[in-house]
Amino acid sequence: MSDLVPERSASGHSAAAPDRAAAAARIELERLWEQGTRFLGTRHAILGGAMSWVSERNLVSAISNAGGFGVIACGAMGPDLLAKEIAATRALTDKPFGVNLITMHPQLGDLIRVCIEHQVGHVVLAGGIPPGAAVRAIKDGGAKVVAFAPALVLAKRLARTGADALVIEGAEAGGHIGPVSLTVLAQEILPHIRDVPVFVAGGLGRGDAILGMLEMGAAGAQLGTRFAASAESIAHPRFKQAFIQASARDAMPSVQLDERFPVIPVRGLVNDGTRRFLVHQGETLRRFQSGELSKEAAQLEIEHFWAGALRRAVIDGDVDGGSVMAGQSVGMVSSIQPIPEIIAELVEQAVQVLAARAARYGA
Structure with a gap:
C-alpha cells in the first residue's frame, strides 16, 4: 500500500501539490480571459x-x-496585395487571424470587401474614428469589428455604434501613439x-503584467515589440539586434519643435535618424520664417522626412538612419525567441503568480 501514498517533502506537503496548484492557476487564467478567447476563437487572449x-x-500565422x-x-496595401496576403496566411494556418485596416486608406471600402470575400472573421479599424459605413459593411459581411478607443467617451460611443471589441493602447507602445499611458487608460x-x-x-x-490587467477587467492583451524580435519575424537581423541591445529609455517619442507644424508622435529607438529629424525641423522652420517656404510646403517637408524610413529599418536593416519603431517593453527583449516560446512564457508567468498567491493564502 505504501506505493499509493503520495510522496511528501520535508515540509510535509505532497509533492503533487505544486502540480495541482499550477493546474488550478491555469483554470483561473482561462476564466479571467474567457471573454477574450471566446471572442477571438483562440486558446490564449493574446493578440499580435x-x-x-x-x-x-x-x-x-506563427502567432x-x-x-x-x-x-x-494592411498598411498601404491595395486590395489585390491584401487578398494575396490573406490567402498566403491561410495557407500557413487554419487558426483564426484578423486584418488591420487604416481608416484613412483611400480604398477602405475595397479592402473591407476583400476581407469579407476571404472570410476574415475580425477586422481591426485603426488610425482614426471608424466611419459608420465601414463598420456597417464589416458587420453586414459577417465579420466582427475591433476599434481603438483612446478615451472613455469614445469607448462608450464605439461600443454603442457597433464595435464588437475595443483596444485601448497606452503611450508606452511603439509606432504611432497617443498621449496617455496604459495604466491611466x-x-x-x-x-x-x-x-x-x-x-x-x-x-x-510579461505575463504577470497581463494578469494584472485581466483582473482589472481586460479581456486580453495585445503585444507588438516582443513579437517583432521573434524568430519568425521577417525583420532584418540588425533590427532585432537593436531591440536586444536597447533599454526602455531608448524608446522615445518623436519631438515636435514648433506647434505650428504638428508632428504625429511615433515611439522608436533614438538613433541618428531621430537626431537628424530635429535638425531637419529646425532648418525647415528657418526656411519658413525667412519666407523661402510656405506653411503648407514646410509641413510637407517635415512629414516627408520619414518617408520609407520604417521599411529601411525593418527590411534593409538601416537601424541608424531608419525608423526603428519600438515600445518601451523593448527593454524586456533579451533574445530572439520563437513565437510559441514567447507565448508559453507569458502564460507561465501569469500562472506562477496565480499559483503563488493561492499557496500564500491557502486557497
Missing part, C-alpha cells in the same frame, strides 16, 4: 499588434498557430465597459 512590414503572413491571434497589417475605461471585450496594449512584455 499590427506592425507595418512586420505583421505579414509568417509572423501572423495564431501558437494559440494567440495574429493580425495582418485602464483605470479610466475598464471599470465602465463591460458589454464588449476590451483588450489592452502598450508596454506589455
